[in-house]
Amino acid sequence: MYIQVDNANTFIATGGKPFAAHLPTVVLLHGSGTDHRCWALQARWFAFHGYSVFAPDFPAHSLSEGEALTSIELMAAWLVRALDTTKVDKVHLVGHSQGFLVALEAAGLLGDRLKSVTALATASAIPVNPALVEMAQSNPKVAAEMMLQWGFGSPHQYGASSVPGMQPIGIGTRIMANNPLAIDLIACNAYEKGAEKARQLANIGCPSCVILAAQDRMTPKKEGFKLALDLNTAAQVIADSGHMLPMEAPKESLNLMKKFIQSLET
Amino acid sequence: MSKSSYLGADTIALHSGYQPESDHGSRAVPIYQTTSYVFDSVDEASALFNVEQGGHIYSRITNPTVAVLEQRLAALEGGAGAICTASGMSALFVSFFSLCSAGDHIVSAAQIYGSTVTLLKHSLKRFNIDCTFVDINDQQALGAAIQDNTKLVFCESIGNPGLAVSNLPAIAKTAHAQGIPLVVDATFATPYLNNPIEHGADVVVHSVTKWIGGHGVAVGGVVIDGGNFDWLKSGRFPTLTQPYEPFHGMNFWEEFGPAALAMRIRCESMRDIGAAMTPHNAFLLLQGLETLNLRMQQHVSNAQAMVTWLQTQDAVAWVNHPDINAEAHTKALFPKGAGSMLTFGVKGGRDAGAAFINALQLSSNLANVGDSRTLVLHPGSTTHSRLSEHDLIAAGIGADLIRVSVGIETLKDIQADFSLGLRAAAKILAQQAEA
Incomplete structure (x- = not known):
């Protein structure tokens, strides 16, 4: 669906069913340079199993218009404004990589509207190599290729695909090359409040779930374990997957996501 | 890209x-x-x-x-x-x-x-x-x-x-x-x-x-x-x-x-x-697919050699391959050679062409291309036979056109086989001249 946020046409993927604010709502937040399509399969499952899905393309990403947001704080505030347009009450926030930094920051803004947070292939801080940022500024296509060569785990480097016939690296590079990757990377690199925000969530007893990838070289799983510690939860690790976890292991990541979120809704 | x-x-x-x-x-x-x-x-x-x-x-x-x-x-x-x-x-x-x-x-x-x-x-x-x-x-x-x-x-x-x-x-x-x-x-x-x-x-x-x-x-x-x-x-x-x-x-x-x-x-x-x-x-x-790249090298080198060889044969009227007098875009798109298909005509037209194909022993007369073996066909009588004369001309298919999918056999054996065909075609041409 398209909504207006800050006077910009904004695309929100709803998993193939109309958004219904009265249903338990799962908010799926994409990572740097990507878009809602990294959640294509997970979004459909939630949408067809009693949930409403809200998976935005952040401003200037893929199907959304507007100016790219330059900090995690701005993205979080934008997310809350976007949610407000739907009249949705309580939400489960799910974030991949940068998307979870946005979730951590948005959690404080949502207050008791927040039901839970789920982290996929991420950490409380995501430092980015300056060479990658420079490449993303000068040649986004090459930067996207560099990032995905680093981002996908070994099975996908050898052409594996959870969806028969598809090439996730090919799909990912095409999406990333046209999105404001450099701005996203700079925002990730600058965000230093993740650990503090995670501990605050733990202190208020916010349910949390951390799902890591064994072959993650962008946010190594040891950093993910630190995040889990700050959130006062246990991390679960998916084997044979790299940083692009939602695309690489959609079934395995969905199984953990739905088990956690369903446990809070029953 | x-x-x-x-x-x-x-x-x-x-x-x-x-x-x-x-x-x-x-x-x-x-x-x-x-x-x-x-x-x-x-x-x-x-x-x-x-x-x-x-x-x-x-x-x-x-x-x-x-x-x-x-x-x-x-x-x-x-x-x-x-x-x-x-x-x-x-x-x-x-x-x-x-x-x-x-x-x-x-x-x-x-x-x-x-x-x-x-x-x-x-x-x-x-x-x-x-x-x-x-x-x-x-x-x-x-x-x-x-x-x-x-x-x-x-x-x-x-x-x-x-x-x-x-x-x-x-x-x-x-x-x-x-x-x-x-x-x-x-x-x-x-x-x-x-x-x-x-x-x-x-x-x-x-x-x-x-x-x-x-x-x-x-x-x-x-x-x-x-x-x-x-x-x-x-x-x-x-x-x-x-x-x-x-x-x-x-x-x-x-x-x-x-x-x-x-x-x-x-x-x-x-x-x-x-x-x-x-x-x-x-x-x-x-x-x-595992050996495509290796095979294509031999396909292309054999095709290029056959083009050169056919151009020297008396019984051959014309030879066509994209690398002959290649246009700029052909060179840019196909730096490794523009494939292993060639077409040619023998002097004596369709009848001589038929004689050429019927005389071959190594090459196969069939409706396929891209086999590792050398294949020949007369498109005007087969794959393109349902096209009108106008469409045949638009498609670049003359009555004498013989299509060759050059295989990866030893080059001299393909040439020897084609020599048989060309001798048969030459006989038809001679008969046409006598008639």
Whole structure:
């Protein structure tokens, strides 16, 4: 669906069913340079199993218009404004990589509207190599290729695909090359409040779930374990997957996501 | 152009899409000779049917062996996804079917395979899909042929059998300027010689039966979704950008973006038309693909040597190969050589040509190309026999034209065989002179 946020046409993927604010709502937040399509399969499952899905393309990403947001704080505030347009009450926030930094920051803004947070292939801080940022500024296509060569785990480097016939690296590079990757990377690199925000969530007893990838070289799983510690939860690790976890292991990541979120809704 | 794999082409051909499976460690890609797949639970079955998870349901739609070939070919061509089909013609049909509806229009190169002409000119017309044929390298004519209801521009990267090389960057530029995608049949080129997506194509089709298989034992086709065309911005493709009712209103563009076309073909064409590649054929075609690059080197070097040799033969009237007096775009698109197809005519016309073919012992007179063995054919009597005289001329097919798919045999043996044919042709010419 398209909504207006800050006077910009904004695309929100709803998993193939109309958004219904009265249903338990799962908010799926994409990572740097990507878009809602990294959640294509997970979004459909939630949408067809009693949930409403809200998976935005952040401003200037893929199907959304507007100016790219330059900090995690701005993205979080934008997310809350976007949610407000739907009249949705309580939400489960799910974030991949940068998307979870946005979730951590948005959690404080949502207050008791927040039901839970789920982290996929991420950490409380995501430092980015300056060479990658420079490449993303000068040649986004090459930067996207560099990032995905680093981002996908070994099975996908050898052409594996959870969806028969598809090439996730090919799909990912095409999406990333046209999105404001450099701005996203700079925002990730600058965000230093993740650990503090995670501990605050733990202190208020916010349910949390951390799902890591064994072959993650962008946010190594040891950093993910630190995040889990700050959130006062246990991390679960998916084997044979790299940083692009939602695309690489959609079934395995969905199984953990739905088990956690369903446990809070029953 | 964005990558789809970080492996080199030789490595992709051998490894992409498959790593030894954990149960038995089979190094070769196994043949999953099964119609169907056991679901873990009713919930899993439901999730598979509703595209909530990837996997296999029924081998008309997907099959693990076929999927390896699909992923390997998508990686080789630099695409976002691929769908294998029962034949090259079915790959073309599902491509057109997925982009066009009744009332739509296609612009096609005039110089293409005879069965494709029939499909575009007659079969699709029954469904009110029209086609205008143009000289595809005449950009003015191409641009003028595009109508408000045009949904795609179609060409072969090397035309069959005229062997004209399509100027892909120029054609793509003309098509894209009007919001139209370019669909390219790259069968004669193979991914070894040219990757059309790198040069502006949006969809690539192969008859995998030909050089990719190489052995001549399995028929198959593939559609590769280039993933670069913005179907929404074009505004012409409701099949991809509007809700698809049979899948609960699925919007392929919104949900799958760069793989929208591949997913539409998977969800609709494979289900409704069912032109599926068999797992055994996929296995056989994978065996061929593993050595494609090596074979193509010999195909091309033999073809180039045969062109030079034929040009010195007294009985030969003319020889055609794209590398002869190659145009600039041919050199740019085919730096490793423009394939292993050649055509020629013998002095004495059709009768002498028939004598040539009938005298051959090593080369095979049959309706195929791209076999590792040398193949010959008289298109005017066979593959293109249903074309009118006007269409034959447009396709570059004279009555004396002999089509040769140069194989990878020892060069001197091919030459010796052709010498037999040329002697037979010369006798006919002499008889004609006496008469």
